[in-house]
Amino acid sequence: xxxxxxxxxxxxxxxxxxxxxxxxxxxxxxxxxxxxxxxxxxxxxxxxxxxxxxxxxxxxxxxxxxxxxxxxxxxxxxxxxxxxxxxxxxxxxxxxxxxxxxxxxxxxxxxxxxxxxxxxxxxxxxxxxxxxxxxxxxxxxxxxxxxxxxxxxxxxxxxxxxxxxxxxxxxxxxxxxxxxxxxxxxxxxxxxxxxxxxxxxxxxxxxxxxxxxxxxxxxxxxxxxxxxxxxxxxxxxxxxxxxxxxxxxxxxxxxxxxxxxxxxxxxxxxxxxxxxxxxxxxxxxxxxxxxxxxxxxxxxxxxxxxxxxxxxxxxxxxxxxxxxxxxxxxxxx
Amino acid sequence: xxxxxxxxxxxxxxxxxxxxxxxxxxxxxxxxxxxxxxxxxxxxxxxxxxxxxxxxxxxxxxxxxxxxxxxxxxxxxxxxxxxxxxxxxxxxxxxxxxxxxxxxxxxxxxxxxxxxxxxxxxxxxxxxxxxxxxxxxxxxxxxxxxxxxxxxxxxxxxxxxxxxxxxxxxxxxxxxxxxxxxxxxxxxxxxxxxxxxxxxxxxxxxxxxxxxxxxxxxxxxxxxxxxxxxxxxxxxxxxxxxxxxxxxxxxxxxxxxxxxxxxxxxxxxxxxxxxxxxxxxxxxxxxxxxxxxxxxxxxxxxxxxxxxxxxxxxxxxxxxxxxxxxxxxxxxxxxxxxxxxxxxxxxxxxxxxxxxxxxxxxxxxxxxxxxxxxxxxxxxxxxxxxxxxxxxxx
Numbered sequence: 001x002x003x004x005x006x007x008x009x010x011x012x013x014x015x016x017x018x019x020x021x022x023x024x025x026x027x028x029x030x031x032x033x034x035x036x037x038x039x040x041x042x043x044x045x046x047x048x049x050x051x052x053x054x055x056x057x058x059x060x061x062x063x064x065x066x067x068x069x070x071x072x073x074x075x076x077x078x079x080x081x082x083x084x085x086x087x088x089x090x091x092x093x094x095x096x097x098x099x100x101x102x103x104x105x106x107x108x109x110x111x112x113x114x115x116x117x118x119x120x121x122x123x124x125x126x127x128x129x130x131x132x133x134x135x136x137x138x139x140x141x142x143x144x145x146x147x148x149x150x151x152x153x154x155x156x157x158x159x160x161x162x163x164x165x166x167x168x169x170x171x172x173x174x175x176x177x178x179x180x181x182x183x184x185x186x187x188x189x190x191x192x193x194x195x196x197x198x199x200x201x202x203x204x205x206x207x208x209x210x211x212x213x214x215x216x217x218x219x220x221x222x223x224x225x226x227x228x229x230x231x232x233x234x235x236x237x238x239x240x241x242x243x244x245x246x247x248x249x250x251x252x253x254x255x256x257x258x259x260x261x262x263x264x265x266x267x268x269x270x271x272x273x274x275x276x277x278x279x280x281x282x283x284x285x286x287x288x289x290x291x292x293x294x295x296x297x298x299x300x301x302x303x304x305x306x307x308x309x310x311x312x313x314x315x316x317x318x319x320x321x322x323x324x325x326x327x328x329x330x331x332x333x
Numbered sequence: 334x335x336x337x338x339x340x341x342x343x344x345x346x347x348x349x350x351x352x353x354x355x356x357x358x359x360x361x362x363x364x365x366x367x368x369x370x371x372x373x374x375x376x377x378x379x380x381x382x383x384x385x386x387x388x389x390x391x392x393x394x395x396x397x398x399x400x401x402x403x404x405x406x407x408x409x410x411x412x413x414x415x416x417x418x419x420x421x422x423x424x425x426x427x428x429x430x431x432x433x434x435x436x437x438x439x440x441x442x443x444x445x446x447x448x449x450x451x452x453x454x455x456x457x458x459x460x461x462x463x464x465x466x467x468x469x470x471x472x473x474x475x476x477x478x479x480x481x482x483x484x485x486x487x488x489x490x491x492x493x494x495x496x497x498x499x500x501x502x503x504x505x506x507x508x509x510x511x512x513x514x515x516x517x518x519x520x521x522x523x524x525x526x527x528x529x530x531x532x533x534x535x536x537x538x539x540x541x542x543x544x545x546x547x548x549x550x551x552x553x554x555x556x557x558x559x560x561x562x563x564x565x566x567x568x569x570x571x572x573x574x575x576x577x578x579x580x581x582x583x584x585x586x587x588x589x590x591x592x593x594x595x596x597x598x599x600x601x602x603x604x605x606x607x608x609x610x611x612x613x614x615x616x617x618x619x620x621x622x623x624x625x626x627x628x629x630x631x632x633x634x635x636x637x638x639x640x641x642x643x644x645x646x647x648x649x650x651x652x653x654x655x656x657x658x659x660x661x662x663x664x665x666x667x668x669x670x671x672x673x674x675x676x677x678x679x680x681x682x683x684x685x686x687x688x689x690x691x692x693x694x695x696x697x698x699x700x701x702x703x704x705x706x707x708x709x710x711x712x713x714x715x716x717x718x719x720x721x722x723x724x725x726x727x
Contacts, residue, residue, distance in 0.1 A: 030547040037539035142376040144560040146567060146593045156573040163546050164573040169539065238571065239536050240563040240593060242374050248534070284540040287529070304506045304530045 029163050034284045035277065040169045042276025043176030047231035048249060049256040049268040050183060051224020057200040057263020059217050061114060062121045065105070065128040067250030069225045073098045073232025074241040075136055078145050087150035087237075094233045095226055102225020106218050114217070129247065136243045144240035172234050179227070180269050187265050196220060200263035252279075255315050261325030271326060275311050282310040362401040363649060363656060366423035368416060368434030368444060369458075371408035374560055377589040378436045378634050379408070382458050384627050385635030386433065389642030392622070397642065398649025409435060413443035420444035424451045430656040431456060433641055436634070438462040438481065438509070449473040452659055454666070456645075458638040461685065463512075467722035470683040473659075475666060477641045478633075480685050480717030481509070484583040484604040485516025485556070487690045487711045491602075492521045492552055492581060494711075499524045501550040501578070503541055505561065506530035513556035513583060519718075526550040531561075538565050542572045552579035562586065563593045570597040586695050588632030591703040594695075602708065603693040606675050607636050609704045611691075613676040630704050640673050647671040667727060681716040683723035689713055 052066045076094035084090055109128065113121050148154075153171045156164035187193035195216055198206045207213045232246070239245065256275050260267030287303025294302075318326065367386060369379035383406055396402055405427060409416035416435065423429045424447060431454045435441045441460040448455040449471050457476040465471060466480050492500055500523060504510035510530060518525075526548040529541055545553060553574075557565045562585035569575060580601040588609070591598060609620045609630060619639060623631040648665035649656070656662060667680050673688075681687050690712035693705040 027547070030543055033543040033546070034540055037537070037543060040539065041537055137372075142372070142374050143589070144374060144563045144593050146563060146595075148595075149571060154571070156571065163543065166568075166571045166573075168571060238564070238568055240560045240567070242560050244374075245536075248536070280540045283531075284544060300528055300530060304532065308532055 029160050030284075031281075033159065033163055033165060034281055036165060036169070036173070037284075038277035038280035039273060040172050040176075040276070041280055042273035043173055044231050044235060045249070045252060045256050045276055046176060046269050046272035047179060047227050047234075048253040049260070049272050050179075050265055051227045052253050053257040053260065053263055053265065053268045054196065054200075054220050055224050056257060058196060058203065058220055059114060059199075060203070061110065062118050062125065063110070064122060064125040064250065065132070066224070066228055066253065067246030067248075068129050068132045069098060069102060069228040069246070070232040070235075070249060071136065071241075071244070071246040072101060072132060073229025074236040074239075074245065075140060075145075075232075076229065077233040077236040078140070078147050078241050081147045081236075087147070090147070091233050095229060098229025098232075099222050099226040102229075103218065103222040105225070106221045110221065111214070111218070133243045133247075142243060144242040146240055147236050149237040168237060175234060179230070183265055192219075252311065255311055257325075259315050259318050259325055261327040264325070264327040267325055267327030275314070278314055279307075279311050282307040286310070361656075362403045363397055363654065364403045364405070364427060364429040364431075365397070365645065366427060366429035366432045366434075367404065367406045368409050368419050368423070368432065368440070369406070370411045370436045370440065371406075372410050375411060375436065378459070381589065381632050381634035382433075382436060382638040384623070385631065385638030386458070386642045388619075388623055388626060388635075389639045389646070391626075393642070393646055397646045398651070398654060400649055400654040405429065409440045409444075411437065411440065413439060416440045416443040417447060420447045424448055424453050429453065431645060433458055433638070435460050438464075441465070445471075445474065454659075454662065456641055456666075458641045459634055461717075463717075463719050466683050466685050466717055467719035468724065470723035470725050472663060472725065475680065475684040477644060477686060478637045479606050479688070479690075480719060482512060482516040482519075483690060483712070483715065483717055485513045486520050486718075487604045487692065488554055488581045488583060488602075489517040489520030491692050491709075491711055492517075492523070492554065495552075495579075497521075497523055497551040497579070499526045499548075499550045500552050500554050500581075501526040501529075501545050501548055502554045503529045503531065503545075504556045505533045505535065507533050510556060514554075517554050533561075535561055536564060538568045539572075542568055542574065545569075545578070546572065546574055550578055552581050554581045555585055556583050558584040559590070562590050566590075566594045566598050566601065575600070586705065588630045588704060589634070591695065591705075592629070595703060596697065598695045598703070599697055601695050603695065603705050604690065604711075605633050605693050605705065606686075606688050606690055607633050608691065608693050608707045610706045611675065612707075613674060614672060616674045619674055630702055632705075636674050640671070640675070640678070643671040643673070644669060664727075677714055681720045682725055682727065683717075683720045684725070685717050685720065687714050687716045690715055 048070055055061050055063050073094055076097045077090050080090035080093040109124060113124055149168050153168045156166045159165055187196060195206060195211055199216060203213060256271045257268050260271030286307040287299050290299035290303050369382045370376060371379040390404055407419040409419055423432055432448045433456050434444060436459045438460045441457055441462060442464060452473060455474045457478060459478045461476050461478045461480045463480060465474055502514050502525060504513045514528060527544060531541060566586060582601060583604045586594060586598045586601045586603045620631055623635060647670045648662060651665035652658060652661045669679055675688055677689055679687050689710055691710050692708040694708040695703060696706045697703055
């Protein structure tokens with residue numbers, strides 16, 4: 001068995017350099033594909049982080065249950081797809097349901113927590129995670145579910161070098177960019193956006209100027225929940241829909257809003273793409289780059305470990321140089 | 334969570350009647366405890382085991398070896414501490430004669446000591462770690478499944494036989510993942526296009542799939558159990574790679590994941606000791622009865638649990654229901670005088686099975702459900718590679 005390991009690592013070294021040297025056409029395309037993959041991950045992160053950063057930034061409210069809203073969006077998509085058999089119809093219904101659920105949670109639970117300290121908010125929203133995760137098991141069972149990729153977005157398109165890229169993932173990037181543009185328009189060009197920006201900077205002053213901050217909060221909250229639900233719907237055809245699927249993404253979404261600057265939509269957009277790219281390129285290249293310096297079997301051990309640390313290293317570095325994140329909104333304390 | 338098959342009261346009444354009639358010692362019912370995972374996403378596997386064992390028990394009229402049987406099911410929740418306390422409760426409080434468990438190797442490691450040190454038989458209906466196959470083999474432990482590495486070794490052998498020159502390997506970054514790749518390599522001598530370890534519970538395989546696409550291997554070897562397998566198969570198919578390379582996998586496309594993978598997994602290869610369409614005596618009836626009762630396609634987990642019940646039935650009949658003579662019971666289990674749904678079955682010196690292994694292929698049945706089907710027999714009467722380290726002889 002030991003011999004096998006040695007033999008295989010011997011073989012590997014003859015192959016690894018081809019990746020960077022001889023076959024440059026393939027490796028540039030490969031990097032292009034990985035950049036697309038990174039953008040697509042970044043877009044999904046952005047959809048989740050946008051709501052989170054608004055809720056945290058505007059209301060100063062820590063909502064751990066935001067990842068659950070992503071999960072619920074995906075489950076709604078599965079349920080409505082089962083009823084209608086049409087992806088677009090399922091998406092519209094799922095978005096509406098995610099919005100309703102978000103407003104309902106705000107009405108029943110969250111609005112009673114705005115004036116409490118962060119520990120109470122964390123405990124209550126963590127309770128909601130446990131409750132909704134179990135509820136999905138009771139309703140849909142523990143096994144992973146999936147919905148098929150819609151026909152008009154299935155298949156893949158060839159890129160240069162014979163590599164294929166799935167159309168659906170390009171559609172995710174497109175949809176995410178459209179949402180980002182819409183958000184940019186709302187936040188910078190409308191009265192509502194102005195209030196949101198003002199609320200993020202100085203909520204007390206906004207309230208003093210006669211704006212119904214409670215209603216503003218509720219709107220922001222419902223909209224954020226819907227965006228997370230949208231990310232869930234988009235990911236249902238490529239990821240398996242299962243209980244707890246939002247829990248890991250929530251952690252990364254927090255990294256995104258911290259890197260981007262809490263309360264800043266622009267910051268979370270840039271940070272989400274940055275984190276998506278760093279994570280994806282790290283995972284695909286870390287091991288290969290290490291192989292140039294150390295032997296292959298050690299690289300296989302260390303590479304994945306480094307790759308999974310990269311985004312946190314990035315966050316630490318950004319916090320060191322810019323403690324309030326890349327695009328701080330300059331919140332009044 | 335407990336399921337009492339024949340109520341305690343009923344058994345006690347029967348025993349009392351029997352005692353009054355004959356004036357002999359009270360015949361206790363046989364007690365079987367099962368510990369499997371019944372919560373969280375892997376619950377589908379434990380459910381198969383429980384239902385498989387239950388089906389056998391129903392077929393035997395609620396009796397094993399002609400003895401009234403009490404069947405108690407516990408959920409280990411995939412947490413070692415929970416598994417230990419459930420095992421202790423079965424052994425100490427319920428005083429079961431046999432513990433059947435577990436699904437996962439780490440759960441088996443947790444309950445192994447409390448069960449076997451109390452001289453209670455432990456039979457694994459699925460978990461088959463190397464830990465208890467070699468020098469730590471135990472007179473009170475049996476496995477009716479396989480040794481984990483065998484499925485990986487089978488795929489390596491198949492790749493070698495097919496003359497694959499270049500194989501891309503991917504597994505989760507934990508012990509079982511690394512074992513899978515070591516197992517595959519033990520029979521495969523061709524080149525390795527790349528060897529990737531992903532985080533456990535990985536979501537988005539796009540980066541890995543792009544590398545596969547660029548490396549253009551003859552085949553992909555992967556081990557992606559549970560939800561990871563569902564996501565990966567879906568994404569692999571969507572990327573259009575299914576037409577470009579053979580898909581060789583273990584524990585990635587099986588009856589527990591196929592209901593979610595559906596058409597995306599058709600034509601992909603798996604490995605195992607059985608498939609629903611295996612042509613052995615009684616197998617077709619088993620599959621039909623299982624589906625009629627539970628409404629889903631049985632996988633190897635259900636088959637192994639069913640076989641475990643049948644094995645116990647044969648052994649308990651052989652000792653005439655006397656569960657206290659452990660040596661006699663052990664000899665009766667070793668004899669394995671039952672008809673396994675998988676055909677050839679006997680125990681190796683380490684109490685793991687000697688059996689045939691097959692390359693499996695995913696297919697869609699006429700009724701629209703999905704199952705793995707026998708493609709080719711790769712190993713005949715195969716024991717595992719750790720048996721020689723086991724000092725037990727019999």
